[in-house]
Amino acid sequence: MARKQGSYADTTGPRVRDAALRLIAQHGFAAVSMRQIAGEVGVQAGALYNYIPDKQSLLFELLDSHMSEVMEAAAQARLSGTPLQRLEGFTRFHIRFHLPRRDAVFLSYMELRNLAPENFGRIAAKRRAYEDRLEMILRDGVADGSFVVDDTRITTLALIAQLTGITNWYDPAGRLTLREIETIYCALVRKSVAA
């Protein structure tokens, strides 16, 4: 039975995004052409425009869907309990979510420079909303006396940079298992904000 247009579109759209993510992470946004992405997916360059109107929309969609995914996954993680338990939950969630998405993390930092101002504003707002999840945990811990933090906003940015940095050096074949690394980071984060 011939595949319907709809089902064809359903698989091609994600394949376009996967190919674009991989190519841009490898070569940089400015160096990757729509033609190159089409070639990687195996469609005519003209057909690509059925899925993505232009490169700027493509970049925005890649960064925006990454931020939407992390927000949705964080909401589903339903962190509960004491501020200390929620902090440990956030730490493990952040590491587990980002480590398998190194290309998307890489783009989210490196290619912000190539977003049009309006698109940049939308990504920045989503990023801020994600950071606010951690900051709320820190505020609650300060409020109930379980944490001592000089500045919850700066501490939020510092902890997120510390955790995301794992994507720069983590090697699955390395000295420590992911579980061991998580435990070391949990201890480090816990001590950073300890009362």
Add this chain to the structure above:
Amino acid sequence: MARKQGSYADTTGPRVRDAALRLIAQHGFAAVSMRQIAGEVGVQAGALYNYIPDKQSLLFELLDSHMSEVMEAAAQARLSGTPLQRLEGFTRFHIRFHLPRRDAVFLSYMELRNLAPENFGRIAAKRRAYEDRLEMILRDGVADGSFVVDDTRITTLALIAQLTGITNWYDPAGRLTLREIETIYCALVRKSVAA
């Protein structure tokens, strides 16, 4: 009096590197041509090859000179005293050195992918030597009982990511002065490794 060839070369070399750093940070290595760099500096494309044999050598030199500068500056900082005093000295040094060099920091993470394997190995070795300076402080603090650290290597990488991350969001016109930010990070780093 006409400028001598030597003095001309002395100013053009640094100008080539400055222009290359700026252009690559803005557009990405793969998207920047030798011709574009020559145009930015105001020399003929052919003349550029007197200073830089090819783009790969240029990228290596940019990342290598950045690492040499940080190693030299760290050596000159002559951190001394107790492990805790050295840790605070390192924290302030790292922030002050890297914040005014955001383009170089950006390239040092984003363009590692474009280094030839041998060049990558040389940059990785220098980076490791710099990280070892912090790890030695942590080891000394663990040895004399002033620090408790689960894993000095992982903690080193975590702290460096935390500090370098400031380059992603620091705004000189922001809510806090650089001195205030430094003080917050010093407290955070100190607590992370506290006994």
